Amino acid sequence: MAQVTLSRITKRYPGSDTPAVDDVSMTIPKGSFTTLLGPSGCGKSSTLRIVAGLSKPDFGTLQMDGRDITHLSAAKRNIGMVFQSLALFPHMTVAQNVAFGLEMRGMGRSEREAKVARALDIVELGHLAARHPHQLSGGQQQRVALARALVVEPSILILDEPFSALDRKLRETMQIELYRITRELGITAMFVTHDQEEALTLSDSIVVMNQGRIEQQGTPREIYGAPRTRFTAEFMGLSNFLPARCSSGALSFEGLTTARPETLEAEGDCTVALRPEGLSLSSTRPEGAALKGHLAEAIYQGASTAYTLDLPSGRRITARTPDCGLQPGQEAWVSWTPGALHAFAA
Numbered sequence: 001m002a003q004v005t006l007s008r009i010t011k012r013y014p015g016s017d018t019p020a021v022d023d024v025s026m027t028i029p030k031g032s033f034t035t036l037l038g039p040s041g042c043g044k045s046s047t048l049r050i051v052a053g054l055s056k057p058d059f060g061t062l063q064m065d066g067r068d069i070t071h072l073s074a075a076k077r078n079i080g081m082v083f084q085s086l087a088l089f090p091h092m093t094v095a096q097n098v099a100f101g102l103e104m105r106g107m108g109r110s111e112r113e114a115k116v117a118r119a120l121d122i123v124e125l126g127h128l129a130a131r132h133p134h135q136l137s138g139g140q141q142q143r144v145a146l147a148r149a150l151v152v153e154p155s156i157l158i159l160d161e162p163f164s165a166l167d168r169k170l171r172e173t174m175q176i177e178l179y180r181i182t183r184e185l186g187i188t189a190m191f192v193t194h195d196q197e198e199a200l201t202l203s204d205s206i207v208v209m210n211q212g213r214i215e216q217q218g219t220p221r222e223i224y225g226a227p228r229t230r231f232t233a234e235f236m237g238l239s240n241f242l243p244a245r246c247s248s249g250a251l252s253f254e255g256l257t258t259a260r261p262e263t264l265e266a267e268g269d270c271t272v273a274l275r276p277e278g279l280s281l282s283s284t285r286p287e288g289a290a291l292k293g294h295l296a297e298a299i300y301q302g303a304s305t306a307y308t309l310d311l312p313s314g315r316r317i318t319a320r321t322p323d324c325g326l327q328p329g330q331e332a333w334v335s336w337t338p339g340a341l342h343a344f345a346a
């Protein structure tokens with residue numbers, strides 16, 4: 001397994017005004033699972049393709065364990081790849097599919113068979129080695145693709161939205177499988193997704209990308225718990241953005257002054273975001289910080305109800321809580337758990 005370092009990687013496709021990858025630098029430590037997360041078109045796949053050697057950067061360098069591999073061909077990079085669209089050979093059995101890369105490297109039969117058996121064991125498909133791809137479920141096929149990428153003992157495993165074609169339940173099962181396998185084998189992995197929950201579940205480190213640039217990089221806890229920009233906050237499910245001011249120890253918004261969150265680095269104008277799931281409503285004033293509003297709407301959604309409140313400033317916020325019996329037209333107080341309030345520079 002290897003450490004991979006991207007330094008100032010930039011890529012502009014012909015005919016495009018803006019770079020698809022714009023001055024991206026990051027290190028994927030040995031044995032770490034790093035996820036590129038961001039909306040469609042933000043440059044995740046382009047970055048991954050450059051690491052894989054399938055595309056050349058216009059500028060910047062790529063290193064593997066300190067060695068410059070910017071101009072090394074894909075075949076010589078020892079990278080295992082799994083993509084959304086499977087490329088299993090339909091006329092070959094599961095075992096033959098997994099063995100293909102080893103055969104290409106000229107490995108002898110007995111060594112090959114031992115490695116294939118081990119790779120199929122890892123993805124728990126040893127019993128289906130003789131089947132053909134069309135005799136497998138979507139999840140099993142994706143596990144064959146994973147075994148095929150692992151069998152060559154890659155320096156880095158690259159996965160581009162590998163589970164996006166699977167239904168939700170299967171996707172969750174595959175995420176847990178992938179987590180187990182990568183941690184057991186100590187694999188260096190680079191994963192691409194636009195699904196924030198998937199990124200939180202799998203990653204040691206998340207790189208949030210926006211328009212070809214890195215918006216924020218950190219552990220899942222840092223990205224979810226302390227987003228530094230509105231873009232990251234919105235992408236991680238935050239809403240209810242309110243203008244605020246921050247001075248040394250205090251944060252003021254909507255006529256309320258409360259303690260300044262530790263994670264806020266800015267002074268002066270800033271934005272407060274309240275996570276809808278961390279809010280609760282009551283008809284009487286609760287202890288501690290709370291905002292009073294007019295309940296405009298209550299939409300029952302099963303496990304929770306989405307309440308829309310109009311604040312005296314005219315701004316609207318949404319709270320998602322178990323049904324609390326309050327009705328539209330009533331006055332309500334909204335309070336929050338400590339982790340539900342975030343603030344960042346405006």
Ligand SMILES: Nc1ncnc2c1ncn2[C@@H]1O[C@H](COP(=O)(O)OP(=O)(O)OP(=O)(O)O)[C@@H](O)[C@H]1O
Nearest residue numbers: 013014016020039040041042043044045046047194
């Ligand atoms: N071969 C290409 N030629 C021209 N433009 C391209 C090419 N590939 C990607 N782009 C453009 O580069 C930008 C980044 O694309 P990229 O596929 O890296 O994004 P992404 O974040 O992986 O998106 P998605 O989640 O939709 O796959 C987009 O604006 C895209 O249209």
